[in-house]
Amino acid sequence: MPKSKKQDQLKNSSTSSKGAIFLAFNNKEINYVKLACLSASSVRKHLNLPCSLITDVGSLRHFEKLEYIQVDKIFENIIIDEKTDEDYKEDHFYSKYKIGNIDNVRKYYDTPYSTFNSQFKNLTKHNIYNLTPYDRTILFDVDYLVNNDILNLAFNIDAPIQLYKNAQSLKNVIPENISDKRLNEVSIPLYWSTVIYFDKSPMSNMFFDLWAHVKENYDYYQSIYKFSKGLYRTDFAVSISMHLLKGFNDCVDDVFAELPASPMKYMSYKDDIASVDKNGIVFFANDYKEEWNNILTYSEGENLHMMNKRAIDRHYDKLMELYV
């Protein structure tokens, strides 16, 4: 695919800005803004990037009321998503995936022994292309901790979209859950929407437009790609967009590349944090098949997708000390 002149100009421009962006919409169980502060602190320390937050008035007020940290000390921009709860309710996803009185419910694990259900506001993630204040952006999920500077290499590579395709657990093996590898056992590979590098090129625009299209026609694509029904998962929407844009081929190319340091390492929902020391984190890595069985693992200097959000909350202050 030919690259646009505009993209080349953007890459070469010394004035082109770069930064990191986070989306955080609190629900009744998880304070996403608090998590975003931790993740952004890790990005500032290791990547030295300015950070911006996209949130809503309710989430921000809730966070400020608890007075954990001054949010504007961490984020140079706080962008308020004007969409109200009423607007969300009009979105067909929220009525479709309603359980009881709660809309778009997701089941969260906190180790194998505890679960909770809560609302998941991820429907506007594709709007990030229009909302970012930067020419070149890395979008981070708020549960991603950066512990080295490898992701800065993404800014030096001539690929407008970069994201992770492969992941690895704390035990250094590929995910055991099929939906973390493929859309179904015989379907296309999964791309993770956890961390996405993008620029303001027409190619990137096309990717985010297609993501929006897949979201709007999620039922149709569910019937084509045969992934599990239920919650809207942005990883699935991104994977389908990649598949369509790559001409229905699963190939590595110079437009839609993998982020540096693939595979992405993750702590699963059933893993737990044992302790945090001054350099790293000790985990209980849970066995997927034998849930009573854990091994201790130590992680230092590795980027981590920390899926168990309650575990982060239990060790929040110690984790924050890693990044101040």
Added chain:
Amino acid sequence: MDDKLEKALDFSNYRQTLYNQQQTLKAKVINELLLTYQESIFKATPELIGLIKTIVDFNYPTVIIDDINENPVNIKNPAEFLENLIATYSKAKNSHYIGYAKIKKARSVKKLVNFE
């Protein structure tokens, strides 16, 4: 539990943790071997360093090398590229050596995972 069996199981736990920490270290070092040059990403392997050194020794002005995504890149300054490769390789392998020595010294699960 029988003492011998308990010791064997402790040793088994230790070996499992040791193996996992070694794999973690290897993955970390593989990432540290990455470098970007001319807007492409390469891995500083001994083979690539050897090839570029040969190119430099033979005074070739340029050379085509595949990046890690198998896209061919015209390296316009092989000598400078070689310097970058060697610097990245040395730094990564030094970190590997230090990490390996630390793991080798740890004789219990607690020491392996810094859990004292």
